[in-house]
Structures are given as C-alpha cells and as structure tokens.
Amino acid sequence: MFGYMGKLLRINLTDSTVKVEDLDFELAKKYVGGRGLGTKILFDEIDPKIDALSPENKIIFINGPLSGTPTPTGGRYMVVTKSPLSGTIASSNSGGTWGARLKYAGYDGVIVEGKAVSPVYIDINEDLVEIKDASHLWGKMVSETTDILVENKKKTNVLAIGPGGERLSKMAAIMNDKDRAAGRSGVGAVMGSKNLKAIVVSGNLKVSLFDDKQLKVTVKESNLKIKENPVTGEGLPTYGTAVLVNAINANGIFPTNNFQEGVFKDAEDISGETLAEKYLVRKDPCHRCLIGCGRYTKTDKVEGGGPEYETVWAFGADCGVKELDKIIEANYWCNQLGIDTISVGATIAAAMELNQVGALNDVDFEGVDLTFGNAEAIVYWTKKIGLREGFGDKMADGSYRLCEMYGRPELSMTVKKLELPAYDPRGVQGHGLNYATSNRGGCHVRGYMIAPEIVGLPEKLDRLSLENKPLWTKIFQDLTAFIDSIGLCLFTSFALGADDYAELYNGVVGTNWTGEEILKAGERIYTLEKQFNIAAGILPEEDTLPARLLYEPMPSGPTKGHVHHLDKLLPEYYELRGWDNKGVPTKERLKDLGL
Amino acid sequence: MITVKLYSSIRKYGGKEIMFEYRKGLVVRDIIEELKIPIKEISIIILNHYDNTTDKMIDREVKESSLIHLFPPMAGG
Structure with a gap:
C-alpha cells in the first residue's frame, strides 16, 4: 500500500522500551489514517473509562497517508488520546512541519504508553529512537525548549509542551515548530502526566506514491483550484483567518462578553484588516501550503506566530477587549506556555462574568481585575493560568470546572466541558x-x-x-x-470537494474510491x-x-x-x-x- | 442617507464606510455600480441585517436609512 510508511513506533515510558510495529494495512485502509486510525487504535487498546491523566491512557501522534506527500497542505498530523478536559475522545490537529517530518523519519505514527519516573523526551532519528533525560528542559517555555532541542540540526522538528502541560492544565496544548498547536481538549496535559516534555524528529526519507505521474497532474489541478479560489487564493493569504471578524459581527453572531451579546462594537479594532495594517510582519505558511493563512506578527512587546480568528475573538470580543496588541500578547503567552487560546480566552471571559454577578467577591485579583474590557487582565491572567499561580490555578482546568466551583455552572459556555468557539x-x-x-x-x-x-x-x-x-x-x-x-x-x-479528495487519495494510496x-x-x-x-x-x-x-x-x-x-x-x-x-x-x- | 460598509479587499474601492444619498426606487445594484465596485468581487451582501449571496440581494430595494455590508468571498475559522 502506498502513502503509508508501514511502521508505527510504540514507546512505553514506564519500562523505557521502544518497539517498531508493522502497520496493519487492512486496518489503515478501513480507518484511513490520522483521526480515524488513531481512534481505532486507542479504542482497541484502552478502557475509555480510565482517568485521562493516568498512566493507563495512551497518546497517539499519527499521520495521514497524504502527510508528507506533494498534495496541497500535506503536512498535518493528529494527536489522539482521551481528553482530560471533556472525558471524550480527543483528536487535536496541527500543521507546521512536524507531522510530515515524522513521515520522513519513516513512521506513520507514534503510540506513547505509561509514565516516565522523571522528565524525558523522545528523540527519533529514522531508525535510531531514544528516550532521553529532559530534566534540564522541564519548566522551560516552548520556544526555548524547541531551540535547545533543534540545536543546529537540519531536517529536524520539535513538538513540545510548556509549563501549562507540565502543570496538567486541562487546557494545555501540544506545540510543534514553536507556534503551531494541537490546541484543543487538553492533550498537552496528557503528555505532562507522562513526564514527556517533547518529541524530536529527524529524517529525510521519501513517501512512496502509487502513481507519481498522474498524481502530479491531480496536484497541479488542485493547486490551481486553491489559487484561483478567492477565499484560499486571496482572502486567507492577505488577511489570515481573522478576515472573518467583521462578517461574523455584521451577522450578530460574534459572541461578546461571554456570549451575553452577539455584536462587539469595537470589532473593527480587532479585525484581520487591522491586524494586517498594524501588526503583520509576514505570512507564515505550514509545510506544503500554498494558502498561507498563518500570521507572523509583532508588537512593541512580543513577536511570533498568530493570532488566529478564534484567538482574536476569545481574548477580544468574548472578554470585551478591543486592544489588539494585548490580544497578540496573550496569544504569545499561550504559545509559550502551551495552552489553548480558545479555552483560555473563553475561561477568562467566564471568570469575568462570574465576577460581574458577584460570585468572585472573595478572590484576590492581585490588582488586575477580571472585568470585561480590561486588556491588562487577559495578558496577566493568561500567564497565571499557564503557571497555575494564584487564581490562575482555579482557572487552569477550564471554564466548566471554574464556574461549577463558584456555584454558577450555567455561566460556562461549553459543550461537554470544551469551550465554545467564536460563533453564537x-x-x-x-x-x-x-x-x-x-x-x-x-x-x-x-x-x-x-x-x-x-x-x-x-x-x-x-x-x-x-x-x-x-x-x-x-x-x-x-x-x-x-x-x-x-x-x-x-x-x-x-476550494476542493469530495471528488477532488478522492482523486488525491487514490493517486497517493492506489485505491479507487x-x-x-x-x-x-x-x-x-x-x-x-x-x-x-x-x-x-x-x-x-x-x-x-x-x-x-x-x-x-x-x-x-x-x-x-x-x-x-x-x-x-x-x-x-x-x-x-x-x-x-x-x-x-x-x-x-x-x-x-x-x- | 444610506450607510455602505466595505470590508477586506473591497476597501480599495472606497475605504471602510461610505454615506450614500437616498432616492426613491434605489436598489443595491445601483449603489454598487455608482460606487464603481465590480459586482463579481462581492460575495455576500447584508442589507438591514438580512444576509445572502450577491445574486439574491442585488436587486433588492433599499430604504432611506438602510445599512448595507459588502463582503468579498471569505472564510476562516
């Protein structure tokens, strides 16, 4: 079967063993890869009732057959585990280059089991796979961890957690290539619970393709559709995902002040248009992406990847904040601490409403009040959440647990305890x-x-x-x-429809779907x-x-x-x-x- | 007066907001044409809070204090 590398890595952190297993191609065909195959493996191997932060949970980093191929945007991977935030299946997707690199190292996925006795990281360099001491990295921010592990190595990518995951925040993300996030469902806390700080991947192998010649034609056609489509060819590359701010607001579904309203009067100040005009340094595309919605931005305090539409909303309208530079700063700290921008922004918004209704009268706000519109609060309390300090410790497990703790669960805007995104x-x-x-x-x-x-x-x-x-x-x-x-x-x-995906999939894998x-x-x-x-x-x-x-x-x-x-x-x-x-x-x- | 709000790439045709003089019988198409905005660049029109695609909204009559939002094709999330 083409498209797959045919190998899965199984790493047990309890007994420090590394095994290479053959991929079951029949299973791969039935469940495709990534989210599907990851769920099948997890469901077969764990009891779904276990505590998500116990050593019995497993965490699977898994590619799809098109990851690492010349197909448009072919570089994404999925993190599949049981979510500590929702208790449901967690499958968190990320871009960047890490997923494709895992393929170039020769693997379709990595299954991590058990729990290490002290902090470790996994170093995968094609056939050489080692579990190494990470005590010097524990406590470090995501970008510093990444720099230390990449050193000067070429064709190497790093996935890591920050202090958020180490301290088991149920909103913790897994970051790869510094500012790409498998953001949702608290997957970073599962890594943290296993004392796993990072996975370094190096490799330069090729993915075999069923019909290289025909695939070239199909990819060219798909690329053309993406380029000529005004959304993927112009809107997203020019303004990023925050191009949506004004359209969602004009429809009255831009959740404001923790979903109390649907129109944010200062939406223009936090829009993709304003972002492009004031803070955009350059586009920041993922591996093999010709859309390039990713932003690289700079303020007088910070610079880095993002923010996305969802982030601009969560820290902006949902918290009643119109200062885009502060939203960029909060986004920066989420990336550094390894916490999810949607859940963190939405949890701060919920805290602001708890405070509005008088449920937080006994809380020490350390001079930075959690009130709607307070731009300083979104930066200050994001850091406190990631570090689990002060009232940040109470917020670190998400809005549902916070609101329940203070007797007002109805103020948590969540479904199955996962914070709702930016559309009412x-x-x-x-x-x-x-x-x-x-x-x-x-x-x-x-x-x-x-x-x-x-x-x-x-x-x-x-x-x-x-x-x-x-x-x-x-x-x-x-x-x-x-x-x-x-x-x-x-x-x-x-830009593409089901038939286009069928052609790309068939060209890589050799099926006739x-x-x-x-x-x-x-x-x-x-x-x-x-x-x-x-x-x-x-x-x-x-x-x-x-x-x-x-x-x-x-x-x-x-x-x-x-x-x-x-x-x-x-x-x-x-x-x-x-x-x-x-x-x-x-x-x-x-x-x-x-x- | 009619308020016309423009977004993202359409702003090159007149900035963020234009006030347009009302006259009887005016439809959305008249305004877009008089503002010299190529209709093919517009995807979604919101007229007095009702949204739909250009082809469904273009010949709707406007009122004296109408609010019109004009968007090019966009998506994100």
Whole structure:
C-alpha cells in the first residue's frame, strides 16, 4: 500500500522500551489514517473509562497517508488520546512541519504508553529512537525548549509542551515548530502526566506514491483550484483567518462578553484588516501550503506566530477587549506556555462574568481585575493560568470546572466541558447542531457549518432556517473526519470537494474510491468516535448547548430575538446517522459501516 | 442617507464606510455600480441585517436609512 510508511513506533515510558510495529494495512485502509486510525487504535487498546491523566491512557501522534506527500497542505498530523478536559475522545490537529517530518523519519505514527519516573523526551532519528533525560528542559517555555532541542540540526522538528502541560492544565496544548498547536481538549496535559516534555524528529526519507505521474497532474489541478479560489487564493493569504471578524459581527453572531451579546462594537479594532495594517510582519505558511493563512506578527512587546480568528475573538470580543496588541500578547503567552487560546480566552471571559454577578467577591485579583474590557487582565491572567499561580490555578482546568466551583455552572459556555468557539449558535442553526453533536465537545472544526450558513460555501443557506440543516451538518462532519484522517488541512475544502479528495487519495494510496466512499469512511470514523464516548460514560443529555443559547433570546443586533432550536434538529440528525433517540448507533448502521 | 460598509479587499474601492444619498426606487445594484465596485468581487451582501449571496440581494430595494455590508468571498475559522 502506498502513502503509508508501514511502521508505527510504540514507546512505553514506564519500562523505557521502544518497539517498531508493522502497520496493519487492512486496518489503515478501513480507518484511513490520522483521526480515524488513531481512534481505532486507542479504542482497541484502552478502557475509555480510565482517568485521562493516568498512566493507563495512551497518546497517539499519527499521520495521514497524504502527510508528507506533494498534495496541497500535506503536512498535518493528529494527536489522539482521551481528553482530560471533556472525558471524550480527543483528536487535536496541527500543521507546521512536524507531522510530515515524522513521515520522513519513516513512521506513520507514534503510540506513547505509561509514565516516565522523571522528565524525558523522545528523540527519533529514522531508525535510531531514544528516550532521553529532559530534566534540564522541564519548566522551560516552548520556544526555548524547541531551540535547545533543534540545536543546529537540519531536517529536524520539535513538538513540545510548556509549563501549562507540565502543570496538567486541562487546557494545555501540544506545540510543534514553536507556534503551531494541537490546541484543543487538553492533550498537552496528557503528555505532562507522562513526564514527556517533547518529541524530536529527524529524517529525510521519501513517501512512496502509487502513481507519481498522474498524481502530479491531480496536484497541479488542485493547486490551481486553491489559487484561483478567492477565499484560499486571496482572502486567507492577505488577511489570515481573522478576515472573518467583521462578517461574523455584521451577522450578530460574534459572541461578546461571554456570549451575553452577539455584536462587539469595537470589532473593527480587532479585525484581520487591522491586524494586517498594524501588526503583520509576514505570512507564515505550514509545510506544503500554498494558502498561507498563518500570521507572523509583532508588537512593541512580543513577536511570533498568530493570532488566529478564534484567538482574536476569545481574548477580544468574548472578554470585551478591543486592544489588539494585548490580544497578540496573550496569544504569545499561550504559545509559550502551551495552552489553548480558545479555552483560555473563553475561561477568562467566564471568570469575568462570574465576577460581574458577584460570585468572585472573595478572590484576590492581585490588582488586575477580571472585568470585561480590561486588556491588562487577559495578558496577566493568561500567564497565571499557564503557571497555575494564584487564581490562575482555579482557572487552569477550564471554564466548566471554574464556574461549577463558584456555584454558577450555567455561566460556562461549553459543550461537554470544551469551550465554545467564536460563533453564537442562536444565529447559525446548523453550526449549533454541530457544536452539540461534535464528538470532542464545543468545537467548530468537526463540521464547519459557517461555510454554507455565513460565507456561502459551497452554497448559501439561510442561517436561521432549520430546513435540511441536519443533513448538511452530517455531511460536513463526515467529510471533515475524512480530511482529518488523510492529513490535509480543512481549509482546502473551501476550494476542493469530495471528488477532488478522492482523486488525491487514490493517486497517493492506489485505491479507487469515489466521493461517496469517502463520505462513508468519514461516517465510519464519526460513529466510532461516538462509540468511544458512549463507552467512556458520556451521557446522551450531553449532546446539548448551554442553556443561555437555548432559552435566552439574543438581546440585540441582527440576531435579536433568536434562540437555538436544538430540540427540533437533533431527532432528524440522529435518524440520518442511524442512531436511536438517545444518540446510540443502531446495530444495523454499525453493521452497514463495518463496525 | 444610506450607510455602505466595505470590508477586506473591497476597501480599495472606497475605504471602510461610505454615506450614500437616498432616492426613491434605489436598489443595491445601483449603489454598487455608482460606487464603481465590480459586482463579481462581492460575495455576500447584508442589507438591514438580512444576509445572502450577491445574486439574491442585488436587486433588492433599499430604504432611506438602510445599512448595507459588502463582503468579498471569505472564510476562516
């Protein structure tokens, strides 16, 4: 089978053993790679009920068959583990070059088990794989750790955690190539719980391709579609993902002050346009990416990668902050400390509302009040969260646990304890359904319904209508599961469709799949994740949204008066998925999907 | 007066915001043409909080105090 390197590394940190295992090609074909294959391996090997931060949990770093190939954006990898934040399956995706490098080192994935007695890092240089002492790195920020480990070595990439992961923040990210993040679900804390600081990868092998000649033609066609598409060819390269700020705000779905409002009056100040005008140094593309949405920015205090749209929102509108330089600073500290910008910003926003309602009267704010609009607070408290100091320690496990601790769980804007991203579902009905049914909790990139509901891709749907939204959401979720499994970036889907992915996949792997078969593979993966969650004890009633979004009409703006109608959408969605009315997959559908 | 707000790449045709004199029977297309913005560069039009694609919104009549947002194709997330 082409596209795969045919080898998995299994590293046990408890007994310091390294094994090379052959990839089961039949399993790889059925579950594709990345998110799909990672979930299958994890589900087969752990009891989903275990404590995510115990040595019994495993963490899998896994490529797709298209990672490291000439396909557009072919460089992404997935981190699959049980999430300490949500208790669900965690599959966190990242770009940069690390994923492709793992392929060039000869491996489709690395399965890490157990727990080291003291801090270690893993050094992979093709056939030479070693577990090394990391006591000199423990406590260091992500960029310093990366510099020390890369030294002057060529064709070497580093993935690491920062103090956030070491101190087991349930919002901890895994950072690679310094400022690329497998950001969500607290995957960094799983590394921290294993005393694993970093994985260094060096290698220069080639990925074998089924039909090199035909693939060249297919890749050229796909690249042309990406270049000629105004979104991937102009909007994202020029303004980055924050190009969305004004459009989301103009629709009245830009969550403001912890989802109390849907319009942020200072949106222009934190927009992609302002970012490009004032702080952008250059584009910062991932491996083999011709879109280049990544930003490299500089203020008078910091410089580095980002911020993304979601970050600008989380620290900006959600905290009522309009100072873009402070948002960039908060983003910088998230990257250094290795914590997720969405969850951290949203947790600070929740703390601000707790404070607004008088629930934090006894808290020592150290002179930096957690009040909406306080730009100093987002920087100060981000550092405190990453270091688990003072009240930052209380915030470090995310907004749900924080709000519950202070007796106001309803102020946590989360689904399955994962903080919601930057779109208020009251004004985007399909996207809200996606939030409620996302297998990792409140996530926008499991089925990005903003594409049809707001920006009109592949066609414009009425954002407030319920008609056909369950079907659209299901298709988006299934296609996304496939894209996440082959190792490409989701943003290619703004220019490419299921048939394009089928051609790229076939050209690399040597299959003869159609767009329909791709969607079926995606559905298989999605359903498998659901089975993992059920086995982990996630309850049917957790397929929901925060009460505010279901029962409190949007108070003002273009979405004024609307709530999210989950109760009208969920039954049809379950039926389309072949799940019963509690969201449990039926035997018939499982059989049909080969599960 | 009608407020026309422009975003990202469309700003090269007139900055962030333009005030446009109202007259009876005016449709969105008239305004875009008079502002010399190529219609093919516009993807989403929001008129008085209602959004849709250019082809569905272009011939809608505007009111005296209408607010129009004009966006080129965009996505992110």
